[in-house]
Amino acid sequence: QVQLVESGGGLVQAGGSLRLSCAASGRTFSSYRTGWFRQAPGKEREFVAAIRRSDSSTDYGDSVKGRFTISRDVAKNTVYLQLNSLQPEDTAVYYCAAQLFNNGNVDTGYYYWGQGTQVTVSS
Numbered sequence: 667q668v669q670l671v672e673s674g675g676g677l678v679q680a681g682g683s684l685r686l687s688c689a690a691s692g693r694t695f696s697s698y699r700t701g702w703f704r705q706a707p708g709k710e711r712e713f714v715a716a717i718r719r720s721d722s723s724t725d726y727g728d729s730v731k732g733r734f735t736i737s738r739d740v741a742k743n744t745v746y747l748q749l750n751s752l753q754p755e756d757t758a759v760y761y762c763a764a765q766l767f768n769n770g771n772v773d774t775g776y777y778y779w780g781q782g783t784q785v786t787v788s789s
Contacts, residue, residue, distance in 0.1 A: 667692045667693060667778075668691075668692045668693055668696070668697055668764050668778040669690065669691045669778075670688055670689070670690055670762045670763070670764060670778055670779065670780035671688070671689045671691075671762075671780055671781070672686060672687065672688050672760065672762045672780045672781065672782060672783040673686070673687045673689070673783060674686040674687050674783060675760060675783030675784045675785045675786075676784075676785070676786070677786045677788065678785075678786070678787055678788070679787070679788050680752060680753055680754060680787055680788065680789050681751060681752065682752050683748070683749060683750045683751075683752065684748075684749045684752065684785060685746055685747070685748050685749070686702070686746065686747040686749065686760055686762075686785075687744055687745075687746055688700065688702070688745040688746070688747075688762030689742070689743065689744050690743045690744065690745070690764065691743065694743050694764075696766055697719055697764040697765065697766060697778075698718065698719060698720075698765050698766055698767050698768055699716050699717065699718045699719060699764070699765050699768070699771075700716065700719070700738070700745045700762065700763070700764050701713065701714070701715065701716035701717075701762070701763050701764075701765070701771060701776060702714040702716070702745075702747045702760060702761065702762055702763075703760070703761045703763060703773055704756075704758035704759065704760045704761065704785075705758055705759050705761070705782075706755075706757060706758040706759075709758075711761070711773045712727060712729070712758075713727045713771045713772065713773070714726070714727050714730055714734065714747070714760070715727065715730065715734055715735075715736040715747060716736065716771050717736045717737070717745060722737075722738060724736050725771055729755075730756075733749070733750050733751045733752075734747060734748060734749050734750065735747070735748040735750075745762065747760070749785070752785075752787045753787060754787045754788070754789045755787075756785060756787050757785060757786050757787050758784075758785060759782040759784050759785075760782060760783050760784075760785055761779055761780055761781075761782045762779070762780040763776035763779045763780070764776060764777065764778040765777055765778075
């Protein structure tokens with residue numbers, strides 16, 4: 667079992683920044699990749715970013731490339747998502763997720779999920 671707890675969401679003006687955290691506990695050594703997804707009201711869940719445990723290689727969704735950065739602190743078992751140049755269309759609930767095997771960066775490929783943290787960007 668892997669437990670994930672997100673934090674760091676909030677309300678920010680357009681152009682602003684936030685840093686989300688995903689604290690993992692449990693069998694964290696067994697995870698292959700940790701990712702972030704987001705879901706806005708009335709929309710499907712969207713892949714945002716992911717980081718691989720073995721070598722910290724990263725992947726990003728097209729809509730966030732160049733603005734968001736995923737990183738990890740191994741000692742703290744925490745994955746971060748730095749959100750810069752935020753726009754109103756970034757408003758969503760952001761979820762942290764973990765997968766045990768390489769199942770790709772689709773939400774169905776991730777087995778463990780956090781409760782989510784709300785990010786709201788005002789114009």
